[in-house]
Amino acid sequence: MERHFEQELDKLNRRILKMGGLVSEQVKKAMTALVRCDVQLAEEIIEGDIRLDKLDVKIDKLCQRIFVLTQPVATDLRLIMSALKMNNDLERMGDLAVSIARKIEGIHGSAEIIAGGQIDELAKMTGMIVNDVINVLHSRNIAIVNDIFADARIIKDKTRILSEKIIDRMKQEPELIPGATCLIIILTHIGRLADYTTNIAESVIFLVDGRIVKHGILREED
Amino acid sequence: MKEVKIETKDLTLHYGAKMALNSVSVQIPEKQVTAFIGPSGCGKSTFLRTLNRMNDLIPNVHISGEVLIDGLNIYEKRIDVVNLRKKIGMVFQKSNPFAKSVFDNIAYGPRINGIHNTKKLHEIVETALHRAAIWDEVKDRLNDSALALSGGQQQRLCIARSLAVEPEIILMDEPASALDPISTGKIEELIFELKKNYTIVIVTHNMQQAARISDFTAFFYMGELIEFGKTRKLFTAPEIKQTEDYITGRFG
Amino acid sequence: MKQKRQIGGGLLVGLSGFSVILILAIMIGILTVIILGGRERISWEFLTSFPENGMMEGGIFPAIIGTALLVILMSMAAVPFGVITAIYLAEYAGEKSVIAQTIRFAVRTLATVPSIIFGLFGLGFFIRFVGAGMDQVFLSGNLKWAQPNLLWASMTMALLTLPVVIVSVEEAIRTVPQELREASLALGATRWQTVKRVVIPGSLSGILTGTILAVSRGAGEVAPILFTGAAYYLANLPGSLSDQFMNLGYHIYILSTQSANVDQTLPIQYATTMVLLLLTFILNLTAVVIRSRFRRGIR
Numbered sequence: 029m030e031r032h033f034e035q036e037l038d039k040l041n042r043r044i045l046k047m048g049g050l051v052s053e054q055v056k057k058a059m060t061a062l063v064r065c066d067v068q069l070a071e072e073i074i075e076g077d078i079r080l081d082k083l084d085v086k087i088d089k090l091c092q093r094i095f096v097l098t099q100p101v102a103t104d105l106r107l108i109m110s111a112l113k114m115n116n117d118l119e120r121m122g123d124l125a126v127s128i129a130r131k132i133e134g135i136h137g138s139a140e141i142i143a144g145g146q147i148d149e150l151a152k153m154t155g156m157i158v159n160d161v162i163n164v165l166h167s168r169n170i171a172i173v174n175d176i177f178a179d180a181r182i183i184k185d186k187t188r189i190l191s192e193k194i195i196d197r198m199k200q201e202p203e204l205i206p207g208a209t210c211l212i213i214i215l216t217h218i219g220r221l222a223d224y225t226t227n228i229a230e231s232v233i234f235l236v237d238g239r240i241v242k243h244g245i246l247r248e249e250d
Numbered sequence: 251m252k253e254v255k256i257e258t259k260d261l262t263l264h265y266g267a268k269m270a271l272n273s274v275s276v277q278i279p280e281k282q283v284t285a286f287i288g289p290s291g292c293g294k295s296t297f298l299r300t301l302n303r304m305n306d307l308i309p310n311v312h313i314s315g316e317v318l319i320d321g322l323n324i325y326e327k328r329i330d331v332v333n334l335r336k337k338i339g340m341v342f343q344k345s346n347p348f349a350k351s352v353f354d355n356i357a358y359g360p361r362i363n364g365i366h367n368t369k370k371l372h373e374i375v376e377t378a379l380h381r382a383a384i385w386d387e388v389k390d391r392l393n394d395s396a397l398a399l400s401g402g403q404q405q406r407l408c409i410a411r412s413l414a415v416e417p418e419i420i421l422m423d424e425p426a427s428a429l430d431p432i433s434t435g436k437i438e439e440l441i442f443e444l445k446k447n448y449t450i451v452i453v454t455h456n457m458q459q460a461a462r463i464s465d466f467t468a469f470f471y472m473g474e475l476i477e478f479g480k481t482r483k484l485f486t487a488p489e490i491k492q493t494e495d496y497i498t499g500r501f502g
Numbered sequence: 503m504k505q506k507r508q509i510g511g512g513l514l515v516g517l518s519g520f521s522v523i524l525i526l527a528i529m530i531g532i533l534t535v536i537i538l539g540g541r542e543r544i545s546w547e548f549l550t551s552f553p554e555n556g557m558m559e560g561g562i563f564p565a566i567i568g569t570a571l572l573v574i575l576m577s578m579a580a581v582p583f584g585v586i587t588a589i590y591l592a593e594y595a596g597e598k599s600v601i602a603q604t605i606r607f608a609v610r611t612l613a614t615v616p617s618i619i620f621g622l623f624g625l626g627f628f629i630r631f632v633g634a635g636m637d638q639v640f641l642s643g644n645l646k647w648a649q650p651n652l653l654w655a656s657m658t659m660a661l662l663t664l665p666v667v668i669v670s671v672e673e674a675i676r677t678v679p680q681e682l683r684e685a686s687l688a689l690g691a692t693r694w695q696t697v698k699r700v701v702i703p704g705s706l707s708g709i710l711t712g713t714i715l716a717v718s719r720g721a722g723e724v725a726p727i728l729f730t731g732a733a734y735y736l737a738n739l740p741g742s743l744s745d746q747f748m749n750l751g752y753h754i755y756i757l758s759t760q761s762a763n764v765d766q767t768l769p770i771q772y773a774t775t776m777v778l779l780l781l782t783f784i785l786n787l788t789a790v791v792i793r794s795r796f797r798r799g800i801r
Contacts, residue, residue, distance in 0.1 A: 102497055
């Protein structure tokens, strides 16, 4: 039996996936721009953010409409609830990509020198983890979700360690301070990207399973 | 964790050759609202009526399995059906007040239990009408015919009537389905209040209503109990696909 | 096509209209003859005095009283019995049970028996058997009960009107909605309590209607009382159950067939007929009014 609001639900699904795709692209660009110190690419990222903002608003309105016109239950309900949350998280991730892009110029091309060759790996991991979580959203296959949680933790550890190293070098080579500061800020943003990635994974679990997972810990139904 | 007030074990019911209930086993907790949902003809009303043995009135009915209330099987030979029904109140889909005054309707139950003292009857009637949240509306019309009340008022009158015999359990068979939204709202508010003191089992075809007012929900389909659980869980993440399909409107 | 339908419809209306006029005409004709023939005799005196001078003068007071007594006694016997039977059939007996089907069959058959047969039954059973038996047992053979009297006549009439009472009371009981019974039982009432407190009060008007219909039938029937208690002329009003009585219908019958001078008593016949008709009419009207007020009440 085709329900009249089935179309709306499909539309919502498509839009969230589109949003995910756009964010994934932005993050990948940001990581590339970081590694190559590509200011032009950074400009593109900043300009591209407007598409995300528009889509964000459209998704919110669609969710509102579905809530008001139907009284969704079960999977429909979980779709809308998780869509709202993910919309928020994705939009923040987009903002983080932009923030990273803005700081790239300030590194003065000295990323490699300061960080001693570990930015490359970190950037790659970050790009991949965002890609992975969007894939999970697409496939609704939550089997690899634990890997995502693990990778996110690794990324956060790495950013922490790297930041400490850079601070040490800043103390020794004060002329690096401006660039290093920018880099540390970028690393913070990357850490938060990892957090949001975890959020998205948790939302997908809720969408698929109805289980509420927070901070990588399964909450028992009360 | 609440005590179990009503429990059925493999309850099966036949109307002649037709099976209406198939091996239903469920535990209904005390002083909570349990809702039965399911498509028309799925057996939920039939099940409700087995709890106060109203199905006994229908010829050719065969029941097997157990229905335990407070641990006692109510289908045992030695059970006094009349007494059983005093412990269990019932409110029907279409309100059915007697063609008597408001007062006499409420006093009906106590009177058949042998209470004739006027003062006591007045106390009982007033208490019952208060508990059914209708006292203010009828206190000046106690001697008017009950049939002069509006539909929503009549239904609350019927609730008061069943409260007057001090039951422990109240069964409601789609109590608000014939009422307008405002009256329905009043009845739902009443149910919230009543569950503090009574175990309530309500059959409803309105899923939103079940989601609004019940603590536990049971989904029936074709005479079988498909799923039973906390309402919040059943409506957010049902375990069984059939339940999911029904509550999201994919069938039924 | 349309024309055909119109013709058909018009034909129907025309025929019904014609029938109505015909029936009204007949009724008015009969009433006119009766009223014209008897109006000069109608007076308060007529209604309250005894017949005199071989029925050619005087009034019909004892016939009125006799009819009234007959009807009252008949109701006292038929109504309770009929109500109880109707309650049993409607509330206690299963639809298909042998007892219920037997009773219904008996009631239906009883309703079709010609009234003269009831008269013969009354003679043979009540008078010659029960009455004789009573005389044997209580009066050691003296003749008191083994003859026509008020008691046996009213018992015979009770049998005649029993089906009417049973059928109309059962019908009234069945109009009490099942949901009220369920409500009562769900409150913990026994079946009898439900019948007593919900069903009977709810079908009271039906019981009344049934009674009135029986009464009106009883007021008019003559055949059953021919051999069981009616008398042509009694100097006194009946003082006990073992007395005979006069009766309006019987009076008319005798006046028109066996009086010495039929022509002279004609006005009295008409007048008596008027009284009887009026009585029957009032009774039936009362039944109709009660029934319609009841129907309005439950809406």
